[in-house]
Amino acid sequence: MSFWKDKRVLITGGSGFLGSHIVDRLKTMNCEFFVPRKKQYDFTRLDAAELCFATYKPDLVIHSAAYYGGIWINQLYPGRIYYENLVMGANVMEAAQRHKVEKVVQIGTACSYPGYLENELAEKDLWNGLPHETVVNYGITKKIMNVQGAAYKKQYGLNSIHLILTNLYGPRDTYHPDRSHVAAALIRKFVEATLNRSPEVEVWGTGKPIREFLYVDDCAEAILLAAEKYNELEPMNIGTGVGTSIRELAETVQQVSGYQGSIRWNTDKPDGQFRKVLATEKMRRVLQWQPPTSLRAGLEKTVHWYEANKAEADARL
Numbered sequence: 001m002s003f004w005k006d007k008r009v010l011i012t013g014g015s016g017f018l019g020s021h022i023v024d025r026l027k028t029m030n031c032e033f034f035v036p037r038k039k040q041y042d043f044t045r046l047d048a049a050e051l052c053f054a055t056y057k058p059d060l061v062i063h064s065a066a067y068y069g070g071i072w073i074n075q076l077y078p079g080r081i082y083y084e085n086l087v088m089g090a091n092v093m094e095a096a097q098r099h100k101v102e103k104v105v106q107i108g109t110a111c112s113y114p115g116y117l118e119n120e121l122a123e124k125d126l127w128n129g130l131p132h133e134t135v136v137n138y139g140i141t142k143k144i145m146n147v148q149g150a151a152y153k154k155q156y157g158l159n160s161i162h163l164i165l166t167n168l169y170g171p172r173d174t175y176h177p178d179r180s181h182v183a184a185a186l187i188r189k190f191v192e193a194t195l196n197r198s199p200e201v202e203v204w205g206t207g208k209p210i211r212e213f214l215y216v217d218d219c220a221e222a223i224l225l226a227a228e229k230y231n232e233l234e235p236m237n238i239g240t241g242v243g244t245s246i247r248e249l250a251e252t253v254q255q256v257s258g259y260q261g262s263i264r265w266n267t268d269k270p271d272g273q274f275r276k277v278l279a280t281e282k283m284r285r286v287l288q289w290q291p292p293t294s295l296r297a298g299l300e301k302t303v304h305w306y307e308a309n310k311a312e313a314d315a316r317l
């Protein structure tokens with residue numbers, strides 16, 4: 001019988017960027033799924049999380065709700081990032097054990113890896129140091145869920161997995177300049193500069209840092225595969241394994257958006273971690289899968305979506 005048939009799936013953050021793409025895929029899976037709204041169920045409160053679990057009685061929980069963003073929001077709101085992610089993660093796990101959920105899929109982040117590492121980030125290195133200072137609050141509060149997962153497996157027999165996601169991009173991302181990650185930020189900047197015929201676009205840092213970019217719908221596909229196939233406590237990376245410099249990304253977005261002006265590098269803005277690229281051997285072996293969308297193809301789809309939905313995209317905070 002299919003893993004998904006008649007499964008009751010609760011997806012926190014299901015109306016957010018990644019969550020909404022997971023929901024799109026769940027629609028094709030022959031399962032029942034529930035997307036709690038923050039107004040009704042605020043997961044920073046345990047009583048609200050418990051009420052939600054009592055109402056929907058999920059078998060499987062995908063915890064994709066998070067308060068997060070790119071390098072800049074981590075400078076603006078480190079306290080809120082710390083508190084909301086820590087408490088939401090703890091409450092989702094506690095409500096899951098109290099309500100006898102079969103499995104929790106924790107959505108983690110590449111920001112959890114030690115900030116000094118420059119080689120491929122392999123799962124075994126997750127605890128070998130503090131995350132980079134620009135993302136430490138987000139990174140720590142995500143990976144601590146994996147510790148809770150081990151404790152809850154031991155005491156309550158709760159099955160949870162911890163997936164470490166690389167930088168995502170795609171339709172329905174956050175395009176607000178304070179919050180956006182680099183891909184969304186550059187898409188907005190280059191599309192607007194083209195519309196306004198601006199002579200130059202400002203891009204932050206030196207252009208030298210290396211990042212990995214995963215198309216959001218590919219990521220949603222991997223998450224559902226992992227929910228089905230993976231049952232170990234050891235974390236598993238989800239990425240492309242391909243590093244791209246910020247300079248190369250900026251030039252690709254420039255081409256895809258048809259922008260004719262020039263790029264100005266603002267080195268007053270932080271570069272962040274030098275290199276963030278995940279080792280993906282385990283993902284390929286366990287899931288028998290690799291991301292189907294190339295960076296160029298994903299950026300083309302995203303730029304077209306952004307151009308067609310600009311007002312809605314810009315309004316999303």
Ligand code: GDP
Nearest residue numbers: 070071180181182185203204205209270271272
């Ligand atoms: P990070 O991966 O956690 O460091 O977060 P980001 O995706 O926000 O930033 C990645 C890199 O892109 C950093 O080196 C930024 O300085 C650089 N970058 C260049 N231009 C921008 C921009 O307009 N917005 C953001 N968020 N980052 C930018």
